[in-house]
Amino acid sequence: MLSLRQLEVFLAVIETGSTTRAATAVALSQSAASNALSELESRLGEKLFDRVGKRLVLNANGRALQPRARALLMQAADAENLFHSDGGQLKVGASTTIGNYLLPHLLGQAGTDLPCERIEIANTDEIAEQMLRFELDLGLIEGSALHPDLVMTPWRQDEMVIVAAPVFAGYSLDDLPWIMRESGSGTRRVVEQELLGTLEGIRPVLELGSSEAIHNAVRAGLGVSCLSRHVVRQSLRSGELLVLAPERSIRRQLYLLRHRQRPDTAAVARFLAYCPAESRT
Template sequence: MLSLRQLEVFLAVIETGSTTAAAHAVALSQSAASNALTELENRLGEKLFDRVGKRLLLNASGRALQSRARILLAQAREAETLFQQGGGRLKVGASTTIGNYLLPRLLGKSAAELPCERIEIANTDDIAERMLRFELDLGLIEGRTLHPDLVMTPWRQDEMVIVAVPGFSGRTLAQLPWIMREVGSGTRSVVERELLDTLGNIQPVLELGSSEAIHNAVRAGIGVSCLSRHVVEQSLQTGELQVLAPDHAIRRQLYLLRHRQRPDTAAVARFLALCPPDQAEALDRA
């Protein structure tokens, strides 16, 4: 019978390329890791890697096993916490605007114990990749991902507005100095899809890795940007920033991301009870 330890070593070898490095990753001796991989291949009657020098390269048989091995290990970890905290604890990946602004407010409204073990903030592409590796239980994203193993469902809506310091005008929007998120972020993809067709070829003067960093750069008068109202609401209320061209505001959908082969657990149900999809309101600005 296959063992979880064998599958753990198998996945570690994929990540590291050798049984020596995999042994270190899973806290085994090199010989124990090598034996576990050999036993797995013998049990399956297939070689899972091609040996190229000192490197082990995943072959077609290994690729066929890879996703199933990840699912089995993820289910085993869930089983370990099945009777704790009402069904386990979640590792949630959230895009920056959601993780820094929206999600803390939603969770803060609840007096119940939070179902999240950890909230990791990253851009949409990174969250999708980690979901595929079963390192995250749920994703909350601002962009879109088209991988067939990932399922997006509408969760909340957001409004993005073009902002600048007062008096920052006099030229067309396309001629202004733009500050943008990095490629791969949900915010960047939405701006490119919704604004570039109407404004023309915007050339960013600066790219930054978080909405908060862009917010600060805009407040410093470096340029203009299109940001979520969740990010800039306070600066708009104080008059530190103004909305440019309100007719170019963007309504965007925020999504809940699940893995197609991973059924919802009780912990997922508790999370969705605390942070449900929008129904009556399009925006949550509490």
């Protein structure tokens, strides 16, 4: 029967490239780590690595086993936390608008009842990659993550509006310089799909890696952009920015992202109780 220790050594060898360094990573002797890997390969009847000089390189068999090994180790860790009163600490990934604007408000409402060990803020594609590597318990994303091992569940909705400094009032949207998010961003994907295809002559002049950077650039009069109302709410109230073409505002779906092979932990269930999905309107 396969053991969790064998799988732990297997994953450590992938990370380090040798049983010697893997042994240090998992607090075993070098001989114990080598034996664990040999026993795993013997049990499976297949080699998992190709020997290239002194380095072990993952082969096709090892690549097939890798996600399952990660899933089994994560499920074992979840089982250890099952009877803890809080179900363990959460590792949450959030795409940038959610992580910078929506999630802090929700966590503030929950207070110490919803402890998070780590919140990773990145674009939608990066959050999906971390979910696939079992580095996160839960993802909150603004775009789509189309992978058979990932499950998207509608969570909340967001409104995106076209904003500009008052100096651009009255201009045609086709004539304005546009500022865009980077490729891989859920915001970028929605704007391209829902808005830019209906406009002609759009001139993207700048691409920035966060909604906050775009917000500041738009306030500085560098151009126009389409951003979540969560991002620009204060600037709209103060008059620093105004909404252009309100009839072109976009309602976009925000999603919960889970790994299909990983059941919800008690901590995830507690998060969803405090931050439940809202019914679609």
